[in-house]
Amino acid sequence: xxxxxxxxxxxxxxxxxxxxxxNGHTAALFAQRKALLFGVPGAFTPTCSNKHLPGYVAHxxxxxxxxxxxxxxxxxxxxxxxxxxxxQQVPAGLLMLADGNASFTRALGLELDGTAFGMGWRARRxxxxxxxxxxxQLQLEAPGELRVSTAEAMLAAIGE
Numbered sequence: 001x002x003x004x005x006x007x008x009x010x011x012x013x014x015x016x017x018x019x020x021x022x023n024g025h026t027a028a029l030f031a032q033r034k035a036l037l038f039g040v041p042g043a044f045t046p047t048c049s050n051k052h053l054p055g056y057v058a059h060x061x062x063x064x065x066x067x068x069x070x071x072x073x074x075x076x077x078x079x080x081x082x083x084x085x086x087x088q089q090v091p092a093g094l095l096m097l098a099d100g101n102a103s104f105t106r107a108l109g110l111e112l113d114g115t116a117f118g119m120g121w122r123a124r125r126x127x128x129x130x131x132x133x134x135x136x137q138l139q140l141e142a143p144g145e146l147r148v149s150t151a152e153a154m155l156a157a158i159g160e
Contacts, residue, residue: 002109010107017096021078030133039073039123043084055151071095
């Protein structure tokens with residue numbers, strides 16, 4: 001079942017990359033903060049690398065000014081997420097969440113079966129805004145689209 005506004009972020013183990021990788025838990029990561037989590041089907045993939053992540057890098061200061069932590073989720077390992085962050089010049093503080101086994105993605109109900117395309121299980125393209133671990137907004141993209149989960153769309157949806 002897909003997570004919905006009003007639901008608590010599920011607690012799973014996750015690898016957090018902020019220059020270096022460390023182990024963590026999602027409940028602690030989302031507790032006592034405003035957080036914007038966006039999910040991408042894969043690091044280094046065209047739309048994710050050319051548009052989705054770069055939009056959040058470009059607007060990161062605007063989220064910070066609103067007191068919102070920003071996190072990027074992909075079903076990739078921590079080494080891939082670390083390399084992708086370096087290649088995209090992701091600023092310190094914009095967290096890259098490596099969900100190598102898709103545990104968190106599945107707990108959110110936002111998995112995508114890409115096995116027919118040789119991609120295995122991935123995250124759907126989405127963005128969610130949470131306050132103190134409770135989802136306030138969820139934007140799911142239709143297959144092949146990038147409209148409602150962009151940094152610009154989420155800044156507008158969250159408001160001032």
